[in-house]
Amino acid sequence: MSDLAIELSGVSKHFGPKVAVNAVSLTVRQGDVFGLIGPNGAGKTTTFSMMCGYLYPSAGSLKVMGVSPTTPGALKGRVGALPQDAVLPPGWEVGALLMYWARLSDLPQPEHEARGALEKVGLMEAWKVQTQALSHGMAKRAAMAQALMGRPPLVLLDEPTAGLDPRIAAQVRQVIKDMKGTQTVVVSSHNLQELEELCDAAAILDKGSLAQAGTMSELTGQGAEFRVQIARGDVIIPEITSLPGVIGARMEGTDVLCVRFDGQAHKAEEVISRTVGHLIQHQTLILGVSRGRRLEDRVLQLL
Numbered sequence: 001m002s003d004l005a006i007e008l009s010g011v012s013k014h015f016g017p018k019v020a021v022n023a024v025s026l027t028v029r030q031g032d033v034f035g036l037i038g039p040n041g042a043g044k045t046t047t048f049s050m051m052c053g054y055l056y057p058s059a060g061s062l063k064v065m066g067v068s069p070t071t072p073g074a075l076k077g078r079v080g081a082l083p084q085d086a087v088l089p090p091g092w093e094v095g096a097l098l099m100y101w102a103r104l105s106d107l108p109q110p111e112h113e114a115r116g117a118l119e120k121v122g123l124m125e126a127w128k129v130q131t132q133a134l135s136h137g138m139a140k141r142a143a144m145a146q147a148l149m150g151r152p153p154l155v156l157l158d159e160p161t162a163g164l165d166p167r168i169a170a171q172v173r174q175v176i177k178d179m180k181g182t183q184t185v186v187v188s189s190h191n192l193q194e195l196e197e198l199c200d201a202a203a204i205l206d207k208g209s210l211a212q213a214g215t216m217s218e219l220t221g222q223g224a225e226f227r228v229q230i231a232r233g234d235v236i237i238p239e240i241t242s243l244p245g246v247i248g249a250r251m252e253g254t255d256v257l258c259v260r261f262d263g264q265a266h267k268a269e270e271v272i273s274r275t276v277g278h279l280i281q282h283q284t285l286i287l288g289v290s291r292g293r294r295l296e297d298r299v300l301q302l303l
């Protein structure tokens with residue numbers, strides 16, 4: 001069996017003349033947390049909706065766990081989805097609504113599933129609360145609980161932490177981390193720090209097209225770049241570039257040395273230790289070393 005949970009090949013989506021998604025190809029490995037990144041209007045929600053089977057692609061092929069997501073019943077009980085701005089039907093108590101959804105998905109223990117999912121998102125106190133009485137953040141968590149019931153092999157979460165307070169957002173991130181390895185999670189967010197912390201891999205979309213996709217370490221250049229924060233002393237760039245494994249070096253501002261290295265032929269720890277050792281030998285004082293660049297820097301560079 002393929003180790004891919006999702007495969008998009010040349011997928012496009014047009015709304016009349018508007019091209020929302022343009023020939024996007026990407027893959028999501030089973031057990032990964034995969035991020036969908038992009039500015040407003042980049043095509044994240046449209047891509048997400050096609051993965052869920054809510055929208056048909058206009059062109060290209062899309063497989064979710066080996067089947068087309070629009071095939072009726074093909075993914076029943078195998079995908080949990082939190083759509084963007086999910087609206088809960090009014091007139092229901094949260095617990096009763098979740099149990100109803102659990103029954104619709106043929107889950108054998110609806111109450112157990114509903115309570116377990118609500119607990120995961122920290123919303124047990126809302127069991128008896130009417131859906132229309134929930135705050136925005138509470139409604140979002142109730143909708144997320146729905147996506148988690150039954151531990152489906154694939155969970156798609158469109159902006160799961162948007163509008164949540166910091167403590168609850170951290171709890172939701174922990175729920176996502178706990179799924180890593182046993183369930184596949186696709187998550188879109190504008191919080192790039194959050195995606196960097198959570199994701200194994202990601203795709204960066206811009207105006208409907210794929211700008212870059214890869215593992216988080218590829219996107220952030222972890223295997224090829226590091227930065228040394230200099231406290232005091234001089235850095236002689238030609239001496240750094242002559243060290244084994246170093247491809248290039250430059251100063252960013254007055255106090256950050258950025259070094260690019262050949263991550264295929266040399267281990268990061270060896271090149272970093274050699275560089276730091278060289279600096280210390282030359283009486284340069286160091287405040288810190290960080291690998292790669294922030295995901296945010298990469299996204300801003302690309303878009």
Ligand SMILES: Nc1ncnc2c1ncn2[C@@H]1O[C@H](COP(=O)(O)OP(=O)(O)OP(=O)(O)O)[C@@H](O)[C@H]1O
Nearest residue numbers: 015018019020038039040041042043044045046047
């Ligand atoms: N039903 C629709 N009809 C017409 N245009 C649409 C429709 N849905 C989306 N679009 C357009 O497609 C483009 C991509 O929208 P999409 O919602 O996928 O972006 P997004 O990356 O999720 O944005 P955001 O971060 O703002 O949620 C936008 O230009 C949007 O206006």
